[in-house]
Each structure stands twice: as structure tokens, then as C-alpha cells.
Amino acid sequence: MTGARTATGSIFDALADAYAATRPGYPEQILLDIERILGRPLAGADVVDVGAGTGIATRLLLRRGARVLPVEPGPDMLARLLAATPGLPAVRGDGEALPLRADAVDLVCYAQAWHWVDVPVAAAEAARVLRGGGVLAVWWNDVDASDARWWQRQQDRLERMSPGYRRDYRTRPYADELRWTGHFEEVVTLTGRWQRRIALEDYLTWQRSKSYVAAIGADLGEYLEAERDSVLRAFPDGIVVEPFRTLLVIARVPAQPGSSTLAE
Ligand SMILES: C[S@@+](CC[C@H](N)C(=O)[O-])C[C@H]1O[C@@H](n2cnc3c(N)ncnc32)[C@H](O)[C@@H]1O
Secondary structure, three states: OOOOEOOOOEHHHHHHHHHHHHOOOOOOHHHHHHHHHHOOOOOOOEEEEEOOOOOHHHHHHHHOOOEEEEEEOOHHHHHHHHHHOOOOOOEEOEOOEOOOOOOOEEEEEEEOOHHHOOHHHHHHHHHHHEEEEEEEEEEEEEEOOOOOHHHHHHHHHHHHHOOOOOOOOOOOOHHHHHHHHOOOOEEEEEEEEEEEEEEHHHHHHHHHOOHHHHOOHHHHHHHHHHHHHHHHHHOOOOEEEEEEEEEEEEEEOOOOOOOOOOOO
16 A cells, blocks of 8 residues: 555545544564664664654654654644644655755654555665664554454455455565665564553544545445444453554664665
8 A cells, every 4th residue: 555645745634633542552662672673772863753643653762762853744643743742853754755864864763654655765765864784664553353253344344445455455575675675784574462452432533543444435434333333242341452463674774885785
């Protein structure tokens, strides 16, 4: 799935309120893994958080002491980020043309946003702005409930109602795609599992914050009502237990500029 940009910003702009209210955060382990591969603490590191949205990952990085520049194409998402974190330098921009000079940062990250960019273009941009030995880290929270009937019912419904939606749309060889660009000397994939408990109404708001749910259009009300009934069957007390799998891919550029080669 690509193409979140619109003439005025991002398709996520219309979803900014629902997004800010209910999107899950990310496990701290992601930052520990990045520090390990980067070979230095994030405290004092220069970081660009691309596709920063409402700032969920930006705030996580700030709490760890990083100097963070959020970059985001959607003005409404950016406004939400600034409302939650006033005074932060934040830039309207695109991962395929980063508004940064070369050799500017230690870490480029994309939290739940890498699937929106053209990989060869955005990887070249990340490699350009990274200092020698710096890393590109891309990660996602994916609901990991393929053995649950309520989730299967939801995915059937989405494939029927959301144009072009497929439940496997994010199962791509992300690490290999990065290796094939030739910009990185090391690419690793790490996964983790966790879960959250969320009240049904918040769960439905979270559903609305997804671009492929918004794409249902005029039948959105019908979708949400069916979801409510289906999820209540699985969780009669109205507290949804959502299992997540976190996928993290980290790619390091060579310490010496120009020593990487394009893959054959
Ligand atoms: C699912 S949201 C993730 C937001 C945030 N990083 C988070 O973790 O909640 C995806 C974000 O990617 C942004 N985006 C879409 N296309 C982009 C592009 N080409 N360059 C940078 N960001 C993009 C969207 O505007 C949106 O804010």
C-alpha cells in the first residue's frame, strides 16, 4: 500500500483526532535494540522521526534523551504533534525528499510509516542524511490475532468492504528490500510480542483511525456496527484484549562513506 499523500497533506489528516486518542504506543525494547545496533545511547543522539504523525514515537525518543526532528507531510497530524509537544522543531516534509543536509543525523526512524514510501528512494534519502555508522530503523505494531475468530471475521469484512485491502498487505521482505538497495552494510530483523486491553468504544475509534477503514467510505457505519457485534461476542465484558507483534528492521550504513556496494 503506498500513496498516503494528498494535494494538501496526508490522508491521515482527517483521522488525526481518532489517531491521537487511541493508537497504541511502542515497547521500550525497540529503543534498546536500536541503541545496541547503533552502538551508542540515544541520549544526545540526533534523530529524524519520519512520518511522525501525532508524535507517538517522537515522544518515546525524546523521553530517552534524543534530539528529535519530526518530519510529517500531513499538516493536521503535525498540528496534533505540536499541541502535545509544544516548542519542538517540526517540519512538514516527505521521506522521499528529506529536508536535511547530508551527514546530519545518527538515526532515521519510521514508526508505522515505512510502508508508505518508495523503498529505493526513501532508503537513498535515509543513507544520505545518516552519519557514518548511523542507522535507519523502521517498525510496526501489527495485531497478531490470526488464530482468533473475531479477527478473522474483521479481516473478511475489510477485504469485502475496503477497496484493495488484503490482510497480508504488510507481509513484505522489508529487510531484503533494504539489502537490495546497496546502501547498508548490516540489516537485522527483530520481533517482539505484547498485548493491550482497550475498551470497546476506544477500540472502534482506533479502527476508524486506520486508512483502510476510512477507505470504506459511505458504508463505514455498517462496518463499525458489525465490528461492535462481532467483538462483543468475543469480549462480552466490553474490554478487548489485543495481541500485538512488533516488527523492527534496523539497517546500518558503513562507518566509512562510499564503502557500500549495490547488490547484484
Ligand atoms: C500510520 S501513521 C504513523 C504515525 C506515527 N509515526 C506513529 O507511530 O503513530 C503513518 C504516517 O506516515 C505519514 N506518511 C505517509 N506518506 C509519507 C511519506 N511519503 N513521507 C513521510 N511520511 C509519510 C502519514 O502522513 C502518517 O502520519
